[in-house]
Amino acid sequence: MWILTLLIVILIISAYAFITRNNNYWKQKKVPFEKPTFFFGNYKPVFSGSKHFGLLYSHFYDKFKNAAYVGLYRLWTPDILIRDPELIRNVLVKDFQSFANNDFDLDPKVDPIFASNIFSQTGEVWKKNRAAWTASMTSNKIRNAFEKINERCNVMIDHIKKQIKEKPNEALETKDLSLNFFTDAVVSSVLGLEVNSFVEKDNPYKKVAGSFFAPSFWFGLLTMTFIISPTLAKFLKIRFVPKHIENELVKMARKVYESRKTTGFHKNNSFDSILLHNQSKDNYSPTDLDIAGLIFGFLLDGTETSSGVAGFMLHFIAANPDVQKKLRDEVDQAAEANGGKLDYDTIHSLSYLDMIFSETLRLYPPALTVQRLCTKPYVLPPSDPKGQPFEVPLGMTVIIPIYSLHMDPEHFPEPEKFDPERFNDENKSKIKKFTYLPFGEGPRICIGARFAFNQTKICIANLIKNFEIRLDPKMEGKTLVIDPNFLLVKAVGGLWVTFHNRVEA
Template sequence: MWMFIVAAVLMVLGYWRFSRSHSYWIKKGVTQLKPIFIFGDFWPLFSRKLSAPEMTQAMYNSGQNLRYVGIYQFLQPVLILRDPELIKQITVKDFDHFLDHMTLLDSDTDPLLGKNLALLTGIQWREMRCTLSPSFTSRKMKYMFSLMSLNANQFVNYFLQKDKVVIEVEMKDVISRFTNDVIASTVFGFECDSLKEPNNEFYTMGRATTDFTNLPTILVFMGYFLAPKLLKFFKITMFSDKINRYFTTIIKENIESREKYGSKRPDMIGLLLEARRNKHNDDDHTPLPDTGFATVEESDIGKNEKLRKCEITDEDITAQAFVFFIAGFETVSTLMCFMCYELGVNQGVQEKLRNEVDATKKKCGGKITYEALTTMKYMDMVVSETLRKWPTTVGTDRMCTKPYTLKPKIADEKPVHLDQGTVIMLPVYGIHRDPQYYPEPERFDPERFSDENKSKITPYTFFPFGLGPRNCIGSRFALLETKLLFYYTLSNFEIIPVEKTQIPLRFNRKAITMSAEKGFWLGLQRRVN
């Protein structure tokens, strides 16, 4: 009897605790959605009623005519910003009050993820950002251009060897193999061919690392929000010990080999070792074209040499290389897949891009150069519009690191006092699909980013790689890799819809990342020159 009474009391207390957490924004005078017990506003994602981008857009749209709206990531209160001026204020003007991303991982428990640049906080982030920034300049990307070009050429030659006019492929599968090989070459310093050797260990580990549809990964992800101290106590990490050991070992052996034999290679480990020695080969200051309209600019923090980290450990290098691997394998390949889809269903756009590819190829005598690729205007317009319509990061966040007050600007607003630790969300997908900023947002229209039109884009409404000092350090890498793949592919093939192509494309609601419900099935039709 007493056990039932105790259980009932605990249930009531638990419900009271959760309900109290979900009244946080009401007490602050902020309009909030209708949170569900424990799950907050994330229930549609975990019940698979909505995908992550669909849920982000729904939450964004719920705040019509508001500058911000309150939601809950499980029990965590989060403020969604909807106003471009307010986004600028938080990410740039008052950045010192919003220095960090939301802290989910403990670097001692999970150093492979916890020590990467994206999740570092405070002075540790400042030092690492400033230390790594010289490794991600346009000139350093030009160093890597030859390695990426070899991989793109290898990708296309694999399909050219097939005796078929139309080759039907699932783009996510083949492109993730390409991005895997690029990461192997440009980050980890070794060569592999994942199309010819589909079960090579590096690719197999990559697939396991970026599988965000399995239940254990989803449960750990939930645990970071609901019970982070419990995960830390039991030393539960996002990835298995096997994955952690694999990547730690190959980086360690790679570094030891280079230091022993004094070998140098224009890849990420080489650049990080340069950063460790505080030696960056930037003697040539000849201006270079940047990688595109979406490229983010480095802030003064990244350029402050006084902040450079005194010592970069092998663990630091491993953490940066590992997160770059995840981003390159999953995020960049997803961008390429959506671009393939749009070119497949918008043949007029593809024809115009192919014409530019052919003209560029002729201009540089059949051998593409960094300068020729990065000055292709229509290529950049197509990539930018893909990032606008299908931003592979549907939202990003900031955490309030000093108490801050949002001052009222419109009718019915009151001052909102943000406590230290309050999480702010920037709904990339929602803003990129807002007809107020992009008329007919569902239409794929590269002309939005023409020389005549891109100046009309409302500032702080296009940020596929984030904003302010905490923007994505790898934007140049991602854009260069994407443009190279499409240059080589469209030089030899037309991308066409096939019977399996899902039109219109729908999101996979079983994944916590941005992916297609039925895959990215398209055809590569050999061009007749």
């Protein structure tokens, strides 16, 4: 009995020694840090589900105001959070080769869909696919998608008008409304298929776009595992894309590829452009999983991200009547000068709409952080006058706290205030470089940003042209809280507005 007891004691002591072995790491390196808690390190609020990991970083960003960077403990593993914009520039751009990979390690055999996404790829595979994606997002290809996107916008407008007629003053949730539109826009303009998410609530495209990121305890736990310990997630063979969603995507892939046999490939279509680009390399023939992964990439970037931004834009437009009036005046004047039409060039001439878009992204960027792995040894200067140079070891995660930068009053006075004028021509030029990073920066900047910008502007401009948008009474005075169980950015309880025909306003 005493031997078993001894073994248990030895095991406990060994486990404790292993977990706490790095507790003095940042003290020895003379880097500012906050004392970690046992096992959880500095991430206990994320484990408890009380705080989004992106908001957790703001605590350390604000606490160490005079530090260029801060040491963190993710469980028992040291990470580093960069505060200084110049060092952020080095990590993302100047010295990119030392931080070339995102901190997201996936096994293609376990999760082939997400592993095929450019976000998680590395090395030559990433370079090849980045070239294909970059070529697919040219101005001509984005312009080519306009008519299809605009058609789906008209479907949304008809749906809202019907809603106003049958159920006046009934509130709509802005993200869900936007998700319906963006799902249809991407499926139509990119995949070349037709769907109506406003009527077909259970269509597979919306199911993939919406349910993949649906907040839940289990999705929060899954996300936390990938964020806290990608190595553990890989060891446990955890899938980020569930098998049932993978199956739906494979069905879509076959349907899309069959449609191309009839219509042919179009070089000015962004989706086809990537397939054609890859087929031209080494006699490559795409598999069902390759095409499914590509569809997932477009649905991920073109629906979930865009609908989140558009949802917050509609909320702020409704909450700020003066902003809405100024935007409406701009839209009306531009349409009137173009015979009452909002075509591609007219919509892209709306400078105040650009300002609203930029300010919304400042307050609620799609991703609150960027996390990179150190891929080549790199030396940082001392974090503060009491410190010493720090050599970032291979494999260490480097965190860029986007949300914290955007909410820093030194960079953006009164950061909680929604003020589109921060991004007028005069003020925009005064924004310090690398303090505004809604889509990241450098070689790994979000390639789909221009496409998302295009379809979001089409959506908002047409809604403003046709409707007055008001906050639902239950939203009055409500403080928006970011859902901790959502990987990207979503408000707890949703964002609710009512639409009204302008002639009745």
